[in-house]
Amino acid sequence: TPIPELGVETPQPEELRVELNPISGERPLTAITYRIFQERDLIRTFSIEPHKLLSYLFALEDSYQQVPYHNKLHGADVCQSMHVLLNSSGIKDVFNEFEILAAIFAAVVHDVHHSGLTNPFLIKTKNDLAILYNNESVLENHHVAVAFKLLQADERNIFSNLSAEQMETLRKRVVDMVLATDMAKHKTLLADFQNLLEAKKMSGNDYLTLESYDDRILVLKNLIHCADLSNMTKPLDTYSKWIDRLMVEFWKQGDAERDLGLDISPMCVRSPTTKDKHQIGFINSFVHPLWETWGSLVYPDANTILETLAQNREWHEASLAALTSSTTD
Numbered sequence: 385t386p387i388p389e390l391g392v393e394t395p396q397p398e399e400l401r402v403e404l405n406p407i408s409g410e411r412p413l414t415a416i417t418y419r420i421f422q423e424r425d426l427i428r429t430f431s432i433e434p435h436k437l438l439s440y441l442f443a444l445e446d447s448y449q450q451v452p453y454h455n456k457l458h459g460a461d462v463c464q465s466m467h468v469l470l471n472s473s474g475i476k477d478v479f480n481e482f483e484i485l486a487a488i489f490a491a492v493v494h495d496v497h498h499s500g501l502t503n504p505f506l507i508k509t510k511n512d513l514a515i516l517y518n519n520e521s522v523l524e525n526h527h528v529a530v531a532f533k534l535l536q537a538d539e540r541n542i543f544s545n546l547s548a549e550q551m552e553t554l555r556k557r558v559v560d561m562v563l564a565t566d567m568a569k570h571k572t573l574l575a576d577f578q579n580l581l582e583a584k585k586m587s588g589n590d591y592l593t594l595e596s597y598d599d600r601i602l603v604l605k606n607l608i609h610c611a612d613l614s615n616m617t618k619p620l621d622t623y624s625k626w627i628d629r630l631m632v633e634f635w636k637q638g639d640a641e642r643d644l645g646l647d648i649s650p651m652c653v654r655s656p657t658t659k660d661k662h663q664i665g666f667i668n669s670f671v672h673p674l675w676e677t678w679g680s681l682v683y684p685d686a687n688t689i690l691e692t693l694a695q696n697r698e699w700h701e702a703s704l705a706a707l708t709s710s711t712t713d
């Protein structure tokens with residue numbers, strides 16, 4: 385049975401087309417994710433009922449908060465980035481369709497209901513979520529809990545045709561991946577990834593073979609982490625729009641910290657040079673090491689990404705030099 389192009393048969397295809405049209409910007413997350421599910425044939429493979437997929441994605445999109453950066457556009461962006469990264473020829477045929485379903489789903493849900501505040505802020509203000517999750521990956525636990533809560537309504541349960549066992553493994557993969565997007569996990573995650581690749585290189589075969597669940601999920605955790613840290617690998621005009629959104633979100637947190645008489649987090653201080661300085665420091669400490677490791681796995685697929693990352697860092701260094709020279713003159 386052909387899958388209706390817009391997901392459901394409708395007497396008003398034009399109206400639904402406008403609603404789903406990513407250009408109109410009404411529902412970018414639904415439009416992009418539905419398209420990716422279609423392109424990867426996930427709807428047919430897992431007998432997903434199209435109207436349930438639309439209902440779930442509409443509810444998910446509406447559960448993203450209207451904050452400057454961690455809004456539905458970021459969810460859509462990370463989902464699209466995940467989709468592209470999964471196509472790297474260096475990992476072609478490595479992951480099966482269940483893992484791909486889990487990875488795409490984890491990407492689109494990974495920041496749902498984000499409050500625009502960081503984990504340290506929620507912890508130091510004793511937010512209900514920090515109490516509920518005992519200060520442990522507070523936001524990330526919340527995101528993945530909300531994502532699964534939305535599935536509980538029958539008309540939104542896109543996985544209703546999976547067996548109980550398949551659902552159990554899918555759920556474990558999605559929880560593992562979303563929790564891995566907590567920056568506090570970055571160092572361990574990357575070190576484990578580098579150790580895995582080192583061990584694989586020692587084994588001599590030139591293609592990646594991953595047997596255990598732990599090895600396979602470790603690569604998928606780093607993959608969603610790459611997608612979440614992909615802003616700096618995008619063309620400068622796109623990248624700079626993401627920075628502006630994030631800085632506005634941080635500055636609002638800084639205002640809240642000041643109003644509460646708390647220390648203002650370093651990234652939340654309004655000043656012309658912090659943007660460049662923090663981006664350079666963040667790229668040097670976190671982003672480049674991660675993307676260099678990913679680049680070694682999928683060599684040479686990520687070469688363009690690594691070049692763009694280097695160019696973007698140089699752009700920050702140039703604008704910082706211009707700023708500091710103008711201020712010292």
Ligand SMILES: COc1ccc(/C(C)=N/OCCC(=O)N2CCOCC2)cc1OC1CCCC1
Binds near residue numbers: 615666
């Ligand atoms: C466009 O710039 C950035 C994009 C993403 C990120 C991070 C850290 N993403 O990590 C996953 C989400 C996370 O854990 N966060 C969200 C950001 O704040 C920390 C907690 C950091 C970025 O820039 C740095 C340097 C200047 C200010 C922050």
Ligand SMILES: [Mg+2]
Binds near residue numbers: 494495523566
């Ligand atoms: Mg997050």
Ligand SMILES: [Zn+2]
Binds near residue numbers: 458565
């Ligand atoms: Zn994110």
